Amino acid sequence: MVRAVLTDIEGTTSSIAFVTDTLFPYARARLADWIAAHPEAAPMLKDVPGDPVETLTRWIDEDRKETALKTLQGLIWAEGYADGTLKGHVYADAAETLRRWHADGIGLYVYSSGSVAAQKLIFGYSNAGDLTPLFSGYFDTTTGPKKEAESYRRIAAEIGLPVEDILFLSDSMPEIEAAREAGLKACLVDREAGEGDVASFAEIAL
Ligand SMILES: CSCCC(=O)C(=O)COP(=O)(O)O
Numbered sequence: 001m002v003r004a005v006l007t008d009i010e011g012t013t014s015s016i017a018f019v020t021d022t023l024f025p026y027a028r029a030r031l032a033d034w035i036a037a038h039p040e041a042a043p044m045l046k047d048v049p050g051d052p053v054e055t056l057t058r059w060i061d062e063d064r065k066e067t068a069l070k071t072l073q074g075l076i077w078a079e080g081y082a083d084g085t086l087k088g089h090v091y092a093d094a095a096e097t098l099r100r101w102h103a104d105g106i107g108l109y110v111y112s113s114g115s116v117a118a119q120k121l122i123f124g125y126s127n128a129g130d131l132t133p134l135f136s137g138y139f140d141t142t143t144g145p146k147k148e149a150e151s152y153r154r155i156a157a158e159i160g161l162p163v164e165d166i167l168f169l170s171d172s173m174p175e176i177e178a179a180r181e182a183g184l185k186a187c188l189v190d191r192e193a194g195e196g197d198v199a200s201f202a203e204i205a206l
């Protein structure tokens with residue numbers, strides 16, 4: 001039986017448009033000034049090739065899931081959420097279902113390319129209120145790439161449940177395939193074309 005749910009964010013709990021049309025442009029516009037104002041962040045950028053601002057800007061445009069970029073984005077977004085400029089998007093069906101699963105004692109976890117800090121921000125400052133009390137843990141690319149089965153085995157070990165008791169939700173078929181290869185249950189969420197296993201959280205039966 002499913003005793004924990006591990007959910008992706010972009011395209012799953014939250015709209016792709018919010019990430020690509022709000023979050024990414026917000027970080028892109030503030031990247032150069034933020035780096036100039038935070039010399040203490042230099043060690044985080046040591047593995048970014050070339051001119052960090054140029055490379056990171058290109059990585060944003062290419063939607064690269066590089067850990068250094070994701071960490072930096074999270075730090076930049078934190079200021080926007082704190083001053084009220086940013087409010088995390090969470091679909092109503094996702095917020096409602098996550099609350100119900102939590103009330104039913106299902107363990108809730110997040111696995112996103114966004115940094116753990118960014119995950120806590122989108123749910124902490126969401127349009128559905130502070131949803132962070134619902135979650136028992138957060139995982140990002142520091143655990144491993146989302147398209148590799150080993151990452152899901154690591155996450156299951158950290159959650160402390162058999163893989164077959166964990167349901168992974170994502171809009172990405174390669175991520176779903178990697179989770180299934182690791183033995184997790186997995187459900188493809190396709191909110192756009194409706195060609196996945198479900199089109200909303202309301203359709204998910206645990
Ligand atoms: C945590 S909000 C920002 C999400 C993000 O930066 C990203 O790349 C989303 O990727 P996901 O793995 O959640 O589809």
Ligand SMILES: [Mg+2]
Nearest residue numbers: 008009010011
């Ligand atoms: Mg996604």
